[in-house]
Amino acid sequence: METITTIAELRARLAPLRLAGKSIGLVPTMGYLHVGHMELVSRARASSDIVVVSLFVNPLQFGANEDLAKYPRNLERDQAMLVEGGVDFLFAPGVTDMYPRPMEAVVDVPTIGNELEGSVRPGHFAGVATVVTKLFNIVQPDRAFFGEKDFQQLQLIRRMVADLAQPVEVIGVPTVREADGLACSSRNVYLTPEERAAAVIVPKALDEASRLIAEGVNDVGALELAITEFIDTEPLAKPEVVAIRDPETLRIVSEIGEKPVLLLLFVRFGSTKLLDNRVIDPKLANFSKVA
Numbered sequence: 001m002e003t004i005t006t007i008a009e010l011r012a013r014l015a016p017l018r019l020a021g022k023s024i025g026l027v028p029t030m031g032y033l034h035v036g037h038m039e040l041v042s043r044a045r046a047s048s049d050i051v052v053v054s055l056f057v058n059p060l061q062f063g064a065n066e067d068l069a070k071y072p073r074n075l076e077r078d079q080a081m082l083v084e085g086g087v088d089f090l091f092a093p094g095v096t097d098m099y100p101r102p103m104e105a106v107v108d109v110p111t112i113g114n115e116l117e118g119s120v121r122p123g124h125f126a127g128v129a130t131v132v133t134k135l136f137n138i139v140q141p142d143r144a145f146f147g148e149k150d151f152q153q154l155q156l157i158r159r160m161v162a163d164l165a166q167p168v169e170v171i172g173v174p175t176v177r178e179a180d181g182l183a184c185s186s187r188n189v190y191l192t193p194e195e196r197a198a199a200v201i202v203p204k205a206l207d208e209a210s211r212l213i214a215e216g217v218n219d220v221g222a223l224e225l226a227i228t229e230f231i232d233t234e235p236l237a238k239p240e241v242v243a244i245r246d247p248e249t250l251r252i253v254s255e256i257g258e259k260p261v262l263l264l265l266f267v268r269f270g271s272t273k274l275l276d277n278r279v280i281d282p283k284l285a286n287f288s289k290v291a
Helices: 007-019 035-047 075-084 124-139 151-164 186-190 193-198 201-214 220-232
Strands: 002-004 024-029 050-055 089-091 143-147 169-173 237-245 261-269 272-280
Touching: 002 007, 007 024, 007 050, 007 089, 007 124, 024 035, 024 124, 035 050, 035 075, 035 143, 035 169, 050 075, 050 124, 075 089, 089 124, 124 151, 143 151, 151 169, 151 261, 186 272, 201 220, 201 237, 201 261, 201 272, 220 237, 220 261
Parallel strands: 002 089, 024 050, 024 143, 050 089, 143 169
Antiparallel strands: 237 261, 261 272
């Protein structure tokens, strides 16, 4: 595996491979990798001739009071994992490589990016869309792989690619979970032992929503309230977003009918925010628990 830190060098290495007809798969990350990231790498490896993983903690998607400075970083650890995963190129630029001067041009998808997580993190998704577009321009991948845990991000990128006719196939990869059902996330390392034990309320809330829908609950407001109250039974958990939405558009749905619905959760434990979600099909009488 080659580790490359500049845009020019990566383009120079990829250009002859692309001309030779090699397909390129991109896995964008912010590093501090876990098994969820490695599942993205595995999917990319299985369907691409060349696999590029980007590792860049993007300041554009962090707010003024967020955790940019303390975001976990361990390049040597990440490199060892990526070598084991069969990655061809690690693109690990610095901030001055990606943003040599303040950005004037930005990409935004406000219909998706300004609500739900975006409503409590203003500008976050514009930062995501901008850096992903820049990575697409640099790498020019055939396919890019994103985890479904960050479902709003995934749908935003899909809409951006469609609207801007970006020549990239966006592949969503199912959430990888720990043994007790908690979604794998780089931010899990922030949790204290007590918060980590309490965090299982999040995947349990997904099960509770599936159970209630299977029992016939179809009022969106009542379901959101029930799930909020369920999460509130854990004293360390503070639900910030509990929302039932259309899985494709993320628009508000008036009621739960026969079509699948998306439950999005955004729950705080101390200073750590955890995301999770599930697409629930009301026509299925039974459901699978996450753990």
